[in-house]
Amino acid sequence: xxxxxxxxxxxxxxxxxxxxxxxxxxxxxTLPADINQSLTSYTESxxxxxxxxxxxxGGEQIESTSPEVEQISSKEADxxxxxxxxxxxxxxGDCILIKIGEHTALIDAGDIGQEAxxxxxxxxxxxxxxxxxxxxxxxADHIGSxxxxxxxxxxxxxxxxxxxxxxxxxxxQVLEAIEHRDFPVTIPEAxxxxxxxxxxxxxxxxxxxxxxxxxxYSIVLRLTYGEVSFLCAGDAEDVxxxxxxxxxxxxxxxxxxxxxxxxxxxxxxSYLERIAPRIAVxxxxxxxxxxxxxxxxxxxxxxxxxxxxxxxxxxxxxxxxDGHDITVDANKVxxxxxxxxxxxxxxxxxxxxxxxxxxxQYIGNKNSNIFHSTSCxxxxxxxxxxxxxxxxxxxxxxxxxxxNCKP
Amino acid sequence: xxxxxxxxxxxxxxIKEDDSIEIPLSSITGAVKEGSVLRACVSSDQYFVDTEKTxxxxxxxxxxxxxxxxxxx
Numbered sequence: 001x002x003x004x005x006x007x008x009x010x011x012x013x014x015x016x017x018x019x020x021x022x023x024x025x026x027x028x029x030t031l032p033a034d035i036n037q038s039l040t041s042y043t044e045s046x047x048x049x050x051x052x053x054x055x056x057x058g059g060e061q062i063e064s065t066s067p068e069v070e071q072i073s074s075k076e077a078d079x080x081x082x083x084x085x086x087x088x089x090x091x092x093g094d095c096i097l098i099k100i101g102e103h104t105a106l107i108d109a110g111d112i113g114q115e116a117x118x119x120x121x122x123x124x125x126x127x128x129x130x131x132x133x134x135x136x137x138x139x140a141d142h143i144g145s146x147x148x149x150x151x152x153x154x155x156x157x158x159x160x161x162x163x164x165x166x167x168x169x170x171x172x173q174v175l176e177a178i179e180h181r182d183f184p185v186t187i188p189e190a191x192x193x194x195x196x197x198x199x200x201x202x203x204x205x206x207x208x209x210x211x212x213x214x215x216x217y218s219i220v221l222r223l224t225y226g227e228v229s230f231l232c233a234g235d236a237e238d239v240x241x242x243x244x245x246x247x248x249x250x251x252x253x254x255x256x257x258x259x260x261x262x263x264x265x266x267x268x269x270s271y272l273e274r275i276a277p278r279i280a281v282x283x284x285x286x287x288x289x290x291x292x293x294x295x296x297x298x299x300x301x302x303x304x305x306x307x308x309x310x311x312x313x314x315x316x317x318x319x320x321x322d323g324h325d326i327t328v329d330a331n332k333v334x335x336x337x338x339x340x341x342x343x344x345x346x347x348x349x350x351x352x353x354x355x356x357x358x359x360x361q362y363i364g365n366k367n368s369n370i371f372h373s374t375s376c377x378x379x380x381x382x383x384x385x386x387x388x389x390x391x392x393x394x395x396x397x398x399x400x401x402x403x404n405c406k407p
Numbered sequence: 408x409x410x411x412x413x414x415x416x417x418x419x420x421x422i423k424e425d426d427s428i429e430i431p432l433s434s435i436t437g438a439v440k441e442g443s444v445l446r447a448c449v450s451s452d453q454y455f456v457d458t459e460k461t462x463x464x465x466x467x468x469x470x471x472x473x474x475x476x477x478x479x480x
Contacts, residue, residue: 078435112427132414140422163476165468167461168410168422175471184479214413214441263415289429290415365426 009224074115078207083199083225086320087257088121089311090114091293092285093141096232096257097121098223103197103290105132107221107232112170113363115373119152128154131196133257134185135159135174137218138166143174152176162206162217163187183384188219190247199225200322204251205236207243215260216240222253226323231275233259241271254326255279255319258301262293262310272304279307279319279328286312286375301395362388362407373407409445409454410464421445430454 010202032373054352062113073092081101088095088111091227095118098105104127110118122128129209133156147170150156159178165171178185188194188203203222231253236244237260248261261284280301282291293310301308309317314330321327364386388394391407401407409423419430419439425473432439437456439445447453 112422112425140427142418144427165465165472166412167444167464167468168412169408169424170412170422171468172471175468175475178475183476185478187476289418 007086011075013096024325054278062248080102081198081322082297083197083228083321083323085223085230085255086284086316087281087311087319087340088311089116089314089316090283092119092284092288092290093144094136094234094257094261095145096283098196098201099125099127099198100197100225101197102129103199104129105196105201106130106135107134108136108142108234109133109146109149110144111141114145115148117194118145118149122149122152128152130156132157132194132201133159134219134221135161136220136232137162137214137386138168138171139214139235140168140170142235146169147173147177150181150183151173153183156181157184157218159183159185160188160219161185162219163209164214164217165212168215171286174364175266182295190249196223202248202249204247205234205240205244207240207247211239213237213239215265218243218259220244222249222251225321227324228255228321228323229253230255230257230319231277232257235263235266237262237263238268238271241266245270247275251275253277255318256306258282259298260292261288262288262297263290264294264296267300269303272300277304279309279326281309281311281317281319283311288312296404360387361390362394364388364394364397369399371403371407372402408460408464409447411439411441411443411445414439420479465478 007177030227062370077308079115082278083100086099088097088110091114092106092216093111095110095113095114096107097105112174121259130153133146133149133153135146137160171205174180185308190203190207191202192203194203202222202224202297203219204222208216211217215235215237216239218236218240220234220236220356221231221232223232227250233256241259251274253275254277256272256275262282283378298308309328311317316330317350318329320329362371363374366386372389386397388399394401394407409421409428411419412418412422412427412447413442414432415478418434419432421428421430430445434452435445435454435456437443439456439460442465444457444464445454446460447454
């Protein structure tokens with residue numbers, strides 16, 4: 001499915017919001033031209049980071065002075081490059097890629113066992129460098145495959161994390177990967193703005209450092225490009241939403257990545273009203289056991305007049321914009337788990353390679369004797385996997401189907 | 408080690424080594440929360456919160472994360 005949505009039909013809403021002082025579009029700023037380095041190995045990437053990228057992360061964070069930023073005219077927007085936001089179908093998890101020219105940011109990296117999906121895409125898209133990698137919060141359905149991404153990348157200018165820890169092996173593996181690759185970490189503060197090519201990304205949350213639930217530490221980002229804006233709400237729940245509203249951040253956005261997979265613990269009406277999105281996208285696993293998305297949230301989105309996309313029904317959803325119009329590609333196409341050889345330039349054993357090529361339809365866990373579909377959100381670790389082409393083959397090998405993905 | 412990653416609708420989603428498993432909260436004895444380290448009871452499907460290990464594991468992660476943050480200053 002491919003749709004083009006013109007901003008013209010929303011002119012009235014835009015004007016109304018402008019009159020109430022809520023309309024602000026971040027002005028594009030440019031990054032140094034030399035940021036895209038052609039690094040070919042782990043050693044070279046470390047050397048290059050030290051020699052050719054001295055600004056690293058620190059130089060790109062700009063303090064937000066005021067929500068009132070100069071608005072880009074339609075003519076200027078027409079001259080902008082294309083920006084693409086891809087919300088991957090990673091089952092019950094989040095993984096969002098922002099790409100503008102040679103600049104890229106990845107927000108979250110799916111659940112445990114999603115390495116193949118994510119690395120395959122990055123490999124095919126020839127993305128070996130990220131301006132930003134955002135670990136929105138330390139739950140495994142957001143950072144489950146992040147250590148693999150960190151090890152795969154030649155360079156990451158900055159890894160954004162909230163100031164909170166978790167005790168899981170998953171979180172520990174992310175810390176290990178960062179330590180090993182020596183990529184810089186930054187704890188972004190609410191209000192800070194980061195540049196990404198001609199786009200800007202403002203940190204909306206967290207606004208507090210004493211939440212009980214990790215979800216509320218979610219880094220919430222508002223991406224602005226020309227006249228188009230995208231709010232990526234992580235798993236922020238009603239408590240964080242309330243703080244965002246109190247902090248008076250500009251929330252108005254054309255597209256909302258609905259928080260917490262559409263859980264009823266997020267997306268309050270007052271929050272939704274402030275964002276006033278015309279498109280909503282929910283990253284959620286098919287037939288998940290948590291009841292996501294919540295029917296009340298779907299009702300609220302409908303009441304708000306949102307066009308709703310869901311990764312469980314629409315697959316990977318890609319939004320493309322020139323800063324004025326938005327194109328939506330939502331095709332229920334399985335991302336391949338067949339990969340491709342590791343790039344020849346990657347030689348260190350510490351660097352993650354894509355998964356070997358296979359005609360796998362089902363993945364079994366050698367420990368539990370449970371088998372899953374390849375898109376299941378709870379796939380076992382690589383070392384515990386066995387692969388089946390046919391369902392019957394798994395059954396005859398005394399494996400039973402996963403209750404989550406029901407293969 | 409089994410660590411509670413998150414709690415959703417009465418289910419504790421836990422990380423055991425490199426895998427995730429789901430345990431109903433009704434099968435866990437003790438004040439379970441995100442980050443709790445669980446001990447499995449061999450003779451039943453019950454789990455117990457290991458308070459001591461939960462605290463030491465958390466302290467270890469805090470210290471490791473602090474080192475990373477300081478490295479960037």
